[in-house]
Amino acid sequence: MTYSARDLAHMPASEVRKIIRDGGWAAPTPGLSLGYAQANMIVLPRDWAWDFLLYATRNPKPCPILDVTEPGDPEPKIIAPGADVRTDIPKYRIWENGVITDEPTDIRPVWRDDLVAFLIGCSFSFENAMLEAGIGIRHIEEGVNVPMYISTIKCVPAGRFSGNMVVSMRPIPHAQVVKAVTCTSRFPSVHGAPVHVGDPAAIGIKDAGRPDFGGAVTIKDGEVPVFWACGVTPQAAVMQSKPPFAITHAPGHMFIADKRDSDYSVL
């Protein structure tokens, strides 16, 4: 059986994960299981895990860690007990030496006893708060994946990891920019407040119409492009640091947790 986004919008996370696991959904996940937190993922061999956890600790804005699995164990016990990170994400990317070699929908065939999965906060978690504050989300309105860009903002290196920050962009009317800052600030562990407001060129983005990941969206007259740190940042680090083996989610194709968005609000 296949489903529409509408079918899955108000389903609990555990049911949507089962549908994904059974092959009923292989598309991006914005709008699914509304109210449940979604997470980015990177999987690395144990001997690269210290470097990555340190990289995330030093760069909490793009890489807020929500859960870390035990080596070889695919269950994220803190954010979704009983789930399996090998099957419950709609699409994965396999990386070898910094290059994508496959985009499977199930990673059990390549799973190993030494793999550690890191689940990282996602800005989709504050989009509901923005909508409730009366701020439209353009990529939802236009039915595309959020636009993401590799900025020139450098992350703090850690061990073998270094790279630039990936940012997501939402066009916001001038009059709502302050509200967009304050209402996302309450969610620091899902990227929190924006990292940049305004001119894309100031953070090295030459053409907002050509994102590095996700889809392009319309920026209307009187709107300001606002940029948030993005959990695809580890993928930019993988491109630059070239670990022999890594697995990530495909951008926009997130892990849907049992935690609620509200669990990550500090106020």
Place this chain on the structure above:
Amino acid sequence: MTYSARDLAHMPASEVRKIIRDGGWAAPTPGLSLGYAQANMIVLPRDWAWDFLLYATRNPKPCPILDVTEPGDPEPKIIAPGADVRTDIPKYRIWENGVITDEPTDIRPVWRDDLVAFLIGCSFSFENAMLEAGIGIRHIEEGVNVPMYISTIKCVPAGRFSGNMVVSMRPIPHAQVVKAVTCTSRFPSVHGAPVHVGDPAAIGIKDAGRPDFGGAVTIKDGEVPVFWACGVTPQAAVMQSKPPFAITHAPGHMFIADKRDSDYSVL
């Protein structure tokens, strides 16, 4: 030369660290370098560092990591470039197999090439915000170290580390409890909102007048004891998990960073 707390209250962090380094201050640090963030510390051998960083990641409320040094390097490059964690804290504790064996004021004689220092947020950072909101801080008023207790709240284990959460307590008048919650919520990386409001027995504290660390303070009629997660929690984990070697700050004797308290406010 020796100094009074008043002398050091409005001095920049770097100058107070130099005074500490030169032996001019060996007492608790609340009230010194007002506006600068203070940090808890735990130093562990590299082969225990993964377990601890994972423990901190899984328990961000008591163990918010502000900086992690490179093995053997005593400089916390993110929060205080140029500082030396071996000399810049007024008093340390040396731990062997979970037991305190010494309380020196300089750890250079026991420093090793494999040691990693973790600097952890401290609730002193939001005390200024509380004072500005008109909420008195009893331990400052009474000139003692903040009272801290080993609660029955269990931390999430990681590798060889497990233990209960240590909490700090401030008595707050009934009418100001909500304000105390909201104004500290803005500081999630320095422990943020309280973990418990009211009856100490509900989190296993039998006698609020007998703290496990720090000093006792008066709880007046009409006041509620309010408890925050505390960065002494790693010391409870050291007691329980018994690593062969560890160094911590002595409770209340903090590392004073160049970062400002306001750097850790999300709103």
